[in-house]
Amino acid sequence: xxxxxxxxxxxxxxxxxxxxxxxxxxxxxxxxxxxxxxxxxxxxxxxxxxxxxxxxxxxxxxxxxxxxxxxxxxxxxxxxxxxxxxxxxxxxxxxxxxxxxxxxxxxxxxxxxxxxxxxxxxxxxxxxxxxxxxxxxxxxxxxxxxxxxxxxxxxxxxxxxxxxxxxxxxxxxxxxxxxxxxxxxxxxxxxxxxxxxxxxxxxxxxxxxxxxxxxxxxxxxxxxxxxxxxxxxxxxxxxxxxx
Numbered sequence: 575x576x577x578x579x580x581x582x583x584x585x586x587x588x589x590x591x592x593x594x595x596x597x598x599x600x601x602x603x604x605x606x607x608x609x610x611x612x613x614x615x616x617x618x619x620x621x622x623x624x625x626x627x628x629x630x631x632x633x634x635x636x637x638x639x640x641x642x643x644x645x646x647x648x649x650x651x652x653x654x655x656x657x658x659x660x661x662x663x664x665x666x667x668x669x670x671x672x673x674x675x676x677x678x679x680x681x682x683x684x685x686x687x688x689x690x691x692x693x694x695x696x697x698x699x700x701x702x703x704x705x706x707x708x709x710x711x712x713x714x715x716x717x718x719x720x721x722x723x724x725x726x727x728x729x730x731x732x733x734x735x736x737x738x739x740x741x742x743x744x745x746x747x748x749x750x751x752x753x754x755x756x757x758x759x760x761x762x763x764x765x766x767x768x769x770x771x772x773x774x775x776x777x778x779x780x781x782x783x784x785x786x787x788x789x790x791x792x793x794x795x796x797x798x799x800x801x802x803x804x805x806x807x808x809x810x811x812x813x814x815x816x817x
Contacts, residue, residue: 576680578687581634581646586624588643589636593618596645596670600708605733613730633691637671637680645671645680647688657724660699660743664692667702676710685718693745701741703728715740 581589594614602610616622626632626648633649648668666688671680692700702720704711705728720740728737 575639576644576683577638578635578683579638581627581636583624583627585636585643586620586627589627589634589646590618590620590623592636592643592646592672593623593668593670596672599673600705601730604707604735605730609730609733632667633695635684635687635691637684639675643672644675645669645684647684649688649691654699654701655703655724655726655739657739658699658701658741659723660701660741662697663699663701663741664695664697665702666700669702681714685714689718689745697745699741699743700745701739703737703739706736706738712738718742719744 597614597618598610627634631651633651635647636643637645646668647666650665650667652665654663654665669681669684669688671684689700700720701723702715703726704715706725719742721742722738722740724739726737726739728735
């Protein structure tokens, strides 16, 4: 059973360990070890987490199963990205889930709790940044009605990563509106020549034209992988295919 509760001072150590582990799972393949170590020491050190837990402009809650932390959300009440135009915005700075708990409803539970927390405090817009190549997360946020409003560059060490800025103008639990990734964002034209996979482009063209092309099978059984399938066929993508 998953229990989600606000982070306390005594949670600084497990929060730091969980943040480091989940960030490594997502970014370690695309960055040098020394750059990752530098970023993680600055962002997920115990002292840093202790500081953030006590920050009145942050709302952090941890998902627990017994005494094990398996995920957390982190809301930040700072100024929004210039691309975010909604009223009374709050940032979903992080929503991390241990990879061993993907597909077990932890991400969905954290998402709903974060919306509930924002709504309770009177916020009307939630926004976030998601890595251009994190297609699993993009599919997850699309199911919660986030729409792309802009993009910026996130620097980790000396490497630059494209980040999609997305927001939703309601704190209710409505779902289903597509989050269409930009077809040719400026950051795909860098020297690394990263491009959005064809399946993403095809889905974006279809969604922008108001059409969806369902697949006859569930995404979880697709040979090409659930993440890519979810982007192309959202109607066949279940909660367990994403988180």
